[in-house]
Amino acid sequence: MLIAGLDIGSNSCRYTLVHWQKNQGLRVVEQDLATTRLGKGMAGGILLPEAIERTVEAITGFVERARQKGAEKILGVATAAVREAANGQELLDRLVPLSAEITCIDGQREGWYSWLGAVQGLGLEKGDGVMVIDSGGGSTEFSWLEAGQLKAISLKIGAVRATEEKWSLAEIDDFLAKGIASIPVKPEKVILVGGTATTLGAMELQLEKYQPSLVHGLKLSAQQVAAWARRLRELNLEERKQLPGLQPARADIIPAGASILAAATHQLGTEQVWLSETDLLYGQIYIYIQEQLKYDEKGPVKWDFS
Structure with a gap:
């Protein structure tokens, strides 16, 4: 079918x-x-x-x-x-x-769908201890299992929103900290989904042509995510457009998007993240x-x- x-x-x-x-x-x-x-x-x-x-x-x-x-x-x-x-x-x-x-x-259903898409799309047998972060253009969802029930929160922060409203790094950190403080569990595994996340994977692999099967399941350290966020903020728009793996149409919003993911992974205390093409x-x-x-x-x- x-x-x-x-x-x-x-x-x-x-x-x-x-x-x-x-x-x-x-x-x-x-x-x-x-x-x-x-x-x-x-x-x-x-x-x-x-x-x-x-x-x-x-x-x-x-x-x-x-x-x-x-x-x-x-x-x-x-x-x-x-x-x-x-x-x-x-x-x-x-x-x-x-x-x-x-x-x-x-937003809650968006988080549920993203969790299901990532966990089943990666073929994970169990979702216990897995948190999925879906950072898009206008919002960022955190979803997880709690006592066998799928839970999710949706925060009004995303790559397009943060770019247009000119959020500072401190504002991104503070906003995420308030939202993450409401999450009652500490994840054992964090999966990142969405265009920013998969773009980080494509840039890490220096893909001239995007290949979803190579990005899907790729593991990055929290330090790699943070390093990409710093580098993208340091480069100007034209320099970013030349990076292998980065779609030129995303070059203006990718610094904010990467900064959101770097801040989220840091605040959750995770050392490694998985990337999922499926969300x-x-x-x-x-x-x-x-x-x-x-x-x-x-x-x-x-x-x-x-």
């Missing part, structure tokens, strides 16, 4: 098309990303018309591709930018004619298989673009 997943984020829209077969996990046959900056200029609390147009165009293109490939189901989630904007429903209404199941989810984009697909197809798929995600 071919299932398509869509993620409408504050910085970008993402698309994946997976082939699912019982006991064989998810096999990615196609994926893509469009930098639409939906959350740009949202200080006034509304989505800008041009940002809505960019997003509708990107999602329409992804849906058309999925249908041409034979997708039997198309799922989608909208996150921070849409749920916070006064006119977020306007964007969702524009997408109704596509006949795809696209919903706006709250809420895949979490929603696992949820669909479990709830609608009534099958508890435990297999990991693999890539096959042949």
